[in-house]
Amino acid sequence: MKYALYPGCTVLGRGRNYEMATREVAKILGIEFVDPDDFECCGFPIKSVHYETFMMMGARNIFAAEQKGLNICTLCSACTGSLTEVNEHLKGHFDEKTMIIAQLKRNGINYRMGRNIAIKHFTKVLYEDIGINEIEKQVKKKFSNLNIAAHYGCHYLKPTDIYINPEDPENPHSLDELIRVTGANSIDYSEKLSCCGAGVLAINEDLAYSIVRPKFQELSRNSTDAMVLICPFCSVMYDDNQKKIEQKFEEKYDLPVLYYPQLLGLALGIDAKLLGLRMNRVSTKALLEKIGT
Amino acid sequence: MTELSPKFKYEVAQEPGGEGIKLCFACGICTASCPIREIDEGYNPRRIIRMVLLGMKQRVLSSDFIWFCSSCYACTERCPQGVKFTDVMNAIKNLAVKAGYIPQAFIQQTQILEQFGRLYEIDEFDNKKRAGFGLPKVEKAKGFTEKIFKITEIEKNIPRNV
Numbered sequence: 001m002k003y004a005l006y007p008g009c010t011v012l013g014r015g016r017n018y019e020m021a022t023r024e025v026a027k028i029l030g031i032e033f034v035d036p037d038d039f040e041c042c043g044f045p046i047k048s049v050h051y052e053t054f055m056m057m058g059a060r061n062i063f064a065a066e067q068k069g070l071n072i073c074t075l076c077s078a079c080t081g082s083l084t085e086v087n088e089h090l091k092g093h094f095d096e097k098t099m100i101i102a103q104l105k106r107n108g109i110n111y112r113m114g115r116n117i118a119i120k121h122f123t124k125v126l127y128e129d130i131g132i133n134e135i136e137k138q139v140k141k142k143f144s145n146l147n148i149a150a151h152y153g154c155h156y157l158k159p160t161d162i163y164i165n166p167e168d169p170e171n172p173h174s175l176d177e178l179i180r181v182t183g184a185n186s187i188d189y190s191e192k193l194s195c196c197g198a199g200v201l202a203i204n205e206d207l208a209y210s211i212v213r214p215k216f217q218e219l220s221r222n223s224t225d226a227m228v229l230i231c232p233f234c235s236v237m238y239d240d241n242q243k244k245i246e247q248k249f250e251e252k253y254d255l256p257v258l259y260y261p262q263l264l265g266l267a268l269g270i271d272a273k274l275l276g277l278r279m280n281r282v283s284t285k286a287l288l289e290k291i292g293t
Numbered sequence: 294m295t296e297l298s299p300k301f302k303y304e305v306a307q308e309p310g311g312e313g314i315k316l317c318f319a320c321g322i323c324t325a326s327c328p329i330r331e332i333d334e335g336y337n338p339r340r341i342i343r344m345v346l347l348g349m350k351q352r353v354l355s356s357d358f359i360w361f362c363s364s365c366y367a368c369t370e371r372c373p374q375g376v377k378f379t380d381v382m383n384a385i386k387n388l389a390v391k392a393g394y395i396p397q398a399f400i401q402q403t404q405i406l407e408q409f410g411r412l413y414e415i416d417e418f419d420n421k422k423r424a425g426f427g428l429p430k431v432e433k434a435k436g437f438t439e440k441i442f443k444i445t446e447i448e449k450n451i452p453r454n455v
Contacts, residue, residue, distance in 0.1 A: 012431055013413025020426055037432040040410035045402045046447075048364075048386040049395060051309045053445040060437055107440050158366035159379065169370050195328045199363035202398035207361065210332045276426070 001129055003073035003120070004065045005033040006083070009041055010232035011075045014240065017276025018075060018232055021261035022122055024270050028138055029130050033073070038064045044082040058086030059100045066114025073122055077231035080121045081155035085162045087119050118164075121156055123230045123260060127174040128165065135181050140269035142183025143291050148263070149219050150175045150186050151229040151238070154195050169193075178260060179228055182267035187224060191215040198233040209245050212237050216245065216253040226256040226287055228263050235259065239281045256284045266293060298350040304388060305345050311384030313376040317342045323368035323378045329361050336361040338368055338378050345385070354389040360396050362386075390450050403451050407442050410434025 011019050026033060043057030062083060065072045074080040090097040101111055120128075126135065152172050160166035167174060170193070179186040197211030216238075219227060229235055239257035246252055257280060265275040272293050277284045305311040323338035324330050330337055336358045344353050353359065359382065368378040389395070405412060415431040423430065442448070 009412035012411065012415055012419075016423070016426060016428065019428060023428070035429050038435055038437065040434045040438045041406050041412060045399075045406065045412060048383050049390045049399045049403070050445065050447050050450060051383065051387050053441060053447050055309075056441045056445060057438060060441065103444055104441075107444050109437060109440060154363075154365040154367075159369050159377070169366075195363050195365035195367070197328070197363055199365070200329070200361055202402070203360045203396055207329065207333055208363075211328055211363070274427075 001030060001125075002032045002034065002070060003125065004036050004039075004068060004070040006039055006042070006061070006065075006072045006074045006079060008074065008076035008079040008232070010078075010236070014236060015075070015232040015259070017262065017279040018235070018259040020274065020276040021259055021265045021270075022075060024274050025126075025261045025265050025268060028268050028270070029126070029135065031073075031125060031130070034068065034070055036064055036068060036070075042076075042079040042082045043086070044078045047082065054082070055086055055089075056100055056103070058083050059090060059097070060104060060109065060111070062087050062090065062117065062119075063101065063104075063111035063114060065117050067111060069115065069117075071118040071120060073120055073125055075122055076233065077121065077153050077155035078233055080119060081159075081162065083119045087117070088162050088164075091116050121230070123156065123175060123178065124165075126264070127178060132177055132181050135178075135264070139181060139183070139267045141267050141291070141293075143267065144183045144185075145290065146182075146184040146225045146287075147187050147223070148179050148184045149189060149224045149227045150179055150192065151196070151215075151227050151234060152193060153229060153231045153234045156230060175228070175230065175260065179263065182263055184263070187222070189218055189222065189224075191218045196231075196234040196237040198237050201237070206248075208237065209241070209248055212241075212245060213249055213251075216242070216255060217251070219255055220251075220253045224255065225290065226258050226263075226284075228258050228260050230260050242282050254282065256280065256282050256287045258284065258287075266291065296351055297348040299348045301348045301350040301353075302346050304350075305381065305384050308384035308387050310377065310380030313374070313378075314342060314345060314381050314384075316374040317346070317376050318374055319343065320373065322371045322373065323376070326367040326371050328365060328367065329363055333361065338382075341385070342376070342378070342381070353385060354392045355394055359385055359389060395451060397454075400451060400454055403442075403447065404453060407439050410436065410438040
């Protein structure tokens with residue numbers, strides 16, 4: 001199983017722990033990553049201000065993978081949504097694809113018309129391509145004493161009409177199942193499907209922080225051991241900014257926030273250091289002690 | 294209410310993603326589902342749609358609140374009419390930019406992308422750190438993003454800070 005790995009800007013800039021854990025987990029599960037040197041920003045940050053540019057940025061990254069005959073595996077849910085939206089659009093609009101290729105060519109960027117590829121979030125690669133049963137065979141440690149709060153985020157699930165195999169966005173299950181395969185309990189909670197607010201962080205910090213607060217409040221009330229998420233944007237809000245949010249509202253949450261591949265990696269018996277668990281902002285020390293790592 | 298532009302809704306509908314605006318029958322499930330509305334009542338999807346349909350072009354395009362959408366797609370998923378309000382908001386924001394209204398954050402982001410091809414520069418220092426953690430080297434971006442910005446003439450709509 002071979003994918004072109006598309007880490008995206010935020011993982012490269014702020015999510016080294018996510019990338020490390022992903023690569024370690026992939027090695028054990030037989031997922032091979034190729035790292036093309038011509039991927040750039042997916043275009044998501046430009047979508048709301050210049051749609052034509054967004055479309056061309058996404059298309060060019062897709063063409064780069066098409067030339068290599070590789071499907072793309074994404075780590076960031078915003079990249080996943082953007083690239084999927086553009087990819088599905090181009091699949092249905094051959095004329096537009098031809099036009100963008102010609103426009104790029106006139107400006108010295110040469111791509112041939114390639115065979116269509118698929119875009120897949122790493123979590124879906126685990127869930128659909130590898131599957132819960134195969135993962136279970138590789139699990140070496142079970143964490144039955146852990147209560148984990150799954151955070152799906154928005155773009156991993158929505159908008160459902162761009163995804164080939166969408167989940168019910170009001171009742172998703174892939175991440176819960178992936179958490180349960182580590183032996184941990186994936187808790188039910190009312191703020192489970194809430195938005196992380198990162199989309200407005202650059203526009204209105206107070207608004208963004210107010211959006212994440214109820215989730216923190218609920219999870220500290222019901223003594224959750226950790227939150228598990230799958231998008232570096234969400235992680236910026238819940239892990240990187242947790243201290244700031246605690247200060248702003250004069251509350252204390254102390255909630256460790258893990259990327260899913262970090263949790264899975266621990267269950268697969270991978271050393272915590274190789275999973276970048278020391279890089280998580282909120283200390284994971286007590287959590288690791290609780291599971292005897 | 295002095296200056297109304299009755300054709301504004303057609304302008305929005307012609308932008309990519311804006312097509313659905315005319316389907317709205319004002320049930321308000323977008324507003325009820327919106328996490329931003331829950332915190333800040335100044336942002337109200339149903340009201341924004343009404344304002345567009347009524348032709349309040351200036352008020353909408355020059356407002357701060359159109360930039361508050363977090364792009365969570367909750368409204369899009371629940372809308373019984375298929376309005377796809379998240380996409381409609383993108384259409385409105387694209388029109389606002391063409392009319393000269395753009396938050397500073399987007400001007401900065403555009404400049405960073407033009408310069409580095411990514412939202413964060415990955416330099417030699419980062420690559421040394423990456424090597425220490427067993428991660429492969431990240432090559433400097435090859436200027437594709439910058440070239441695309443030239444092709445689409447993005448600077449006509451998004452000014453540069455000087």
